[in-house]
Amino acid sequence: MADRKPYHPKRPHRKTRTGCRACKARRVKCDEGRPACRACTARQESCVYAIRPTAAPSSAVSSLGAGSDPSSPGAVALRARRPHAASVTQQPLFVAPGRDEIDMRLLWFYTTATYASFSTGGMRERSVDVVLKVNVVQHAFANPFLMNCVLGLSAMHMNQLGIRNMGVSRAHEIRYRANAVETYRKAVAAADPVTYPALLVCSLLLCALSTHVFRGDDAQPFAILDWMALWKGIGTIIDITRQPRVFRSGVAALLFRPPIDLDASARCVPAYLLFMVASIKPGDPDFDLVQRYYEALQFLGSLYLELRNGFSHMLVLRVVTLPTFLPKQVIDAAREKRPRALIILAHYLVFLKFRVMSCWWMDGISEHELPNVARCIGPDWADVMRVPLAAMCISSNRDLVRLLLDDPDWDQPTTLQLEPLTSTCERELAIRAVMQEDAIARDAGEDKTKNVQVWPC
Structure with a gap:
């Protein structure tokens, strides 16, 4: 009888489902290193991770209705109960020098959602999404006063939506806003031509950041007049910074005002x-x-x-x-x-x-x-x-x-997206996903609280 070959058990192998696209194409195991795996680094190739498919939001739209409020408790609870909801990576893949993880989360939220605060969609006269998401961020890394304004606006947006699980509190919002105003004033006083493009952008974003004065217990009557004076001040900044370098910087499109007949x-x-x-x-x-x-x-x-x-x-x-x-x-x-x-x-x-x-x-x-x-x-x-x-x-x-x-029968179609649950654009999906994860985290905390028994003294 022939000798049997010795049995060697196969080495345990854990199949990865979240590897990069290059490793998947080669059918090799990916070590899932971030920002680039070891195999792609050795080959000097671009390492791109695929996003796992998620359920389309149409079911949520049909269940909640086109006129629902995404921040209402009912809407958030319904999204939290859906098992196949969209998932958004909240942890930054890297932390820039001089910045912490909170800064990077806020910067991610700005480039995903908050930038749209000054977007005008696909208008031929002023399509500025790329300027808001790329040029503004580039100037922000070079100018701390603009970065503080961008991060403060993003923190204000998160708190407006009631998102808590990303670690951004009202204290963060106040700190960024105070730093933005202080450093902006110093930059205006210095009047360095190198900072002119960033000053223009910051003057615009500060008009949105300053609307906190209309909310909360500290809101003062007729604060809108100071807000309108701030808007008027943009014209002064434009007069100061009217130089060719501003238009070459790629941010001049943000200052477009439609002419009036x-x-x-x-x-x-x-x-x-x-x-x-x-x-x-x-x-x-x-x-x-x-x-x-x-x-x-x-x-x-x-x-x-x-x-x-x-x-x-x-x-x-x-x-x-x-x-x-x-x-x-x-x-x-x-x-x-x-x-x-x-x-x-x-x-x-x-x-x-x-x-x-x-x-x-x-x-x-x-x-x-x-x-x-x-x-x-x-x-x-x-x-x-x-x-x-x-x-x-x-x-x-x-x-x-x-x-x-004065037309009681007016009822015309609109070209503007008015209701938040009737669109599937990237920023709205991101906002819904983050709010959903926040709701899931809150529900988990409530479940733990329910299991705690309070004994009588």
Whole structure:
């Protein structure tokens, strides 16, 4: 009988399912090293890890409904119960010199979601997504004041969404914001031409970061006037930094303001507002401001003109940039609590009530300031305050348009993404995934709490 060959058990082998694409293509075991595995490093090849397929969010859309709020407890709980929900890597693959892990998480969140705060979608006039995600980050690494502003805005966005499991607290948000303002002021005082592109970007982002003053117990009445003055200050920064190097830096596209047809806009101003200014007689304290009031109404009319075409990214851009057009004298008159200036301000606040996903940082401004304006003006001006007073009780975008255009049957399609669960774009998937993981972590913590027995003394 032939001798049997000795039996050698096979070496245990754990199959990897998360290796890089190059190793998978060669059918070799990947050591899953980050940022590059050993095999790819030896071959001097690009090491790319595949993202595991996840369930499409359409089921969540159909279950929650197109008009649901992604941050509501019901929506978050429903997403947390889904076993095949999207997964997002929250840990940074590397930590840049001089930065910690929290910084890198915030930077990832900015390039994934927060950048869209200043995005205008696919507008031919101003498609700036690449500028926001690439050029701005490049300048941020070279300029600490801009990096603090970017990280502060990202932290503010996370806290606005109620995300807690990424280790970003309100204290982080406050620290980044304070550092951003302090270092920005020093950079403006230094006026180094090398920093001009970063100063322009920072002045823009600070306008969003500063809207924290409209929320919380510390919110002060008429803080919007300081906010509008900050917007006006961007023009000063543009005048200071108007050099060829700014346009070569790749960030000039962020400062685009759509031109306004003043004649067409003037025809769209509500008649009662025009009569309010036309009725000013010599001897009235506002007589010297008549021309400035007309100019402010012309700029306000551009919002009504754009609104007739329905919701669009151009409408949002006009609403956001309107303070940069308003005459300084009208803002100063509002500080003095002059009724006509406050009435013009109140009508602008109605446009700020529109719920637009990308401009999350504007949420709450109208709710905070419209009651302040109404209380300050009093009942004597009720006839010209009809629209702002009615808007205080309206939350639907469609009903706001009907009120502003005085058209109870208005119902037109929109080119702007208004509801957060009706899109499958990258940033919204990322936000939903992070919020879901946060909900799962909270549910796990609640389950542990339920298992703890409290014994009576």
